[in-house]
Amino acid sequence: MPSRTVQPANGPLRGHIHVPGDKSISHRALMLGAMAVGETVIEGLLEGEDVLATAAAMRAMGATIERRGATWHVWGVGVGGLLQPATALDMGNSGTSTRLLMGLVASHPITATFVGDTSLSQRPMGRVIEPLSLMGTDFTASPSGRLPLMVRGLCPAVPIEYRLPVASAQVKSAVLLAGLNTPGITRVIEPVATRDHSERMLAGFGAEVWREGDVISIRGEAELKPQRITVPGDPSSAAFATVAALIVPGSEVTIANVGMNPTRAGLYDVLRSMGASIAFGQQRSVGGEPVADLVVSASTLTAVKTDPTIVASMVDEFPVLFVAAAFARGRSVFRGLEELRVKESDRIAVMAAALRAIGARVEELPDGLAIEGTGGEPLPGGGTIATHLDHRIAMSLAVAALNCRAGVALDDDAPVATSYPRFFADIGALHTA
Template identity: 70%
Template sequence: MNTQQPSPRLFQPAGPLRGRLRVPGDKSISHRSVMLGALAVGETRVTGLLEGEDVMATAAAMRAMGATVEKSGDEWRIHGVGVGGLLQPAAALEMGNSGTSTRLLMGLLASHAITAAFTGDASLSKRPMGRVIEPLSRIGAQFTPSPGGTLPLMMTGARVPVPIEYRLPVASAQVKSAILLAGLNTAGMTTVIEPVPTRDHSERMLRGFGAELAVEEADGDRIITIRGEAELQPQTIEVPGDPSSAAFFMVAASLVPGSDLVIENVGLNPTRAGLVEVLRLMGASIEEMDAREVGGEPVADLRVRHAALGGIEVNPALAPSMIDEFPVLFVAAALAEGRTVTRGLDELRVKESDRLAAMAAALAAAGARVEETEDGLVIEGTGGEALRGTADEQITTHLDHRIAMAMAVAGLVSRNGVEIDDTRPIATSFPAFEALLERASA
């Protein structure tokens, strides 16, 4: 984050959200387009790249290992070094707040015989890396993490990496992707078995770049196999809008009376579109317009109008397809009619913050009725009545961008506004969030 001093802000009640807006490019696809572009031989061109701090950390790391990553007009151009061609970085790779950059790059480096140090900010340095270290160690990489398996961390990739078959103990797109990226430079077939499907951007993009990758279903499992020593071909990529960023505007427009908002170019990959399904089950009015496919990813413009929401029991099977959207779903639940129950959300305890505890405390401070359980929240909604808001209390965001943005949305539907302790983390994924929110509700 740019400045050292916290930047608190009071988000106040606002008028209807109207007009059209476009959210930044999808963060998951942006990370992967930079990484795979850096492993292809030739020039990859990317438009719509998310220019938040997390993706810029990935870009800086790939530059440090020999790739050219530069912006030219509205386009990013990446000249890759080829699979197996990454160079030893001269200094530690600074990951900022980006868990995605860290875990995916650890996978990438696991099958390259180079040594790298990973560092991050205070929030990232609390996040566990053991779930990635364990399978990558089987491939032959060596790790010296800080106590508790966290950053700062030193790793050395395998000189002769070994292909593995790995069954994911918990649903995690980052762990799956790390293993597949390690498999790119590993002779033979590397296999990941997913008991629960997670977002599949890595599989789609690896295929797009020319990797030999197969996906099959067997006994309820999803089995993904990649052939190593791949030769990746440069691509031209248009990054769709990030559904996790669009989520804040979907919920805000659903909750603020009189809203009629079009969010353009939103990625609707089925492994990411859980929030749209859940909001519709609650009664939201979300219309898909101009549905199309861009770079192998389904995309549409979403027209969202104010609607009365009702509480529901959220199916835990939907959690992987909307794991980052739960903070703002909790805000929707706080204004719905009746009770919303969420379960199976253990993963939220190891995000940028413990998002279950953080959102329970934040919503309670703003006047919502919330009960925290071991693996979810139970929220009694107001039936559309505005939340009280915060009085003299600041909401603690724990350096978590999604907590900050979710509570900004809560401020729009409060009587007294909601003050958060720090807006700086928002820049990690959505630098223009505050400006777009003001414009939409002006």
């Protein structure tokens, strides 16, 4: 368990960085490439542990996946062609891999066992088990619907119309992926729009998928055609350098090639409402996804009260937004965040404890946090943070340390490799630029 102490910045952060490829898009590119017939080429794939777990699982079910220089090449088995894996599929810490692959397996005549690390094994899978069971899939899960679990797919599966009880792109995607190999039309009704990478990419690969109001439909037994995909920079990863530049006085940082899909960009809207100086340059489309270069300058932030309807567009960015609020002027209140309690950790409780450990004034609410900001002044720092195997907790507190009076110790920095392997190197480069 490698610990790390992050020291305060010794001056403004300056320079340009490229964040890793979007994690959500990387997962889906590998999965759909494996479901196409022919060779899919992927540029900019995130090579973090979560995505590599997806690649290993697709290989175990018959796809050929190779890295050649800067590109990844996937030779797929076609829709309906997944093979019985010889051993359990080890998902590591990746909830996205697990839930989406459960959907793929659900409509194939194979049985797959999913296992994961300690953190993933504590996360509930019932929200995916419920709709897939309605399609005829059989599950044997650990108590409370957790890993390890066994999925026995059904082919042909039964098309369903399913209303999401909570806004979840992972559940939506699992049902749509199950619908790929299911005769007829499978429909998902989502009460609040969630990230739409699955729909965009399914359409790009040639599936018949469409939206009418809040209903997303897919026609099954599709033939997917191989693609050349360029993965934009991950907006969730870009969030850390963004907040770092905002809270360290005198900073100006450019973050290149960041995906700005409107279903993912809620954080940037909230930060700008707090007074953040964030300019969007070179706006363009890459692989059907909007992309921009972000120019972020240190700013005087003011407190905010977020509308719960924005949660779906920035659910992974709340930990680092809490850090921004800790340095804002006034009391920020964040509600409607129940989903954060079932992430890699209970991100509400863990962030409350972590921020208190470095001197922030925080009140934990049943569904969120209230944070009294410093008005831009440094926090005391000096605390030791229990990261609970959560990459976003580790990175968020590393960002907070940059505007503390004393260094902040992370009990374990290894989880950062799941999504942003070069995070500490990138932040360090901004110190010396």
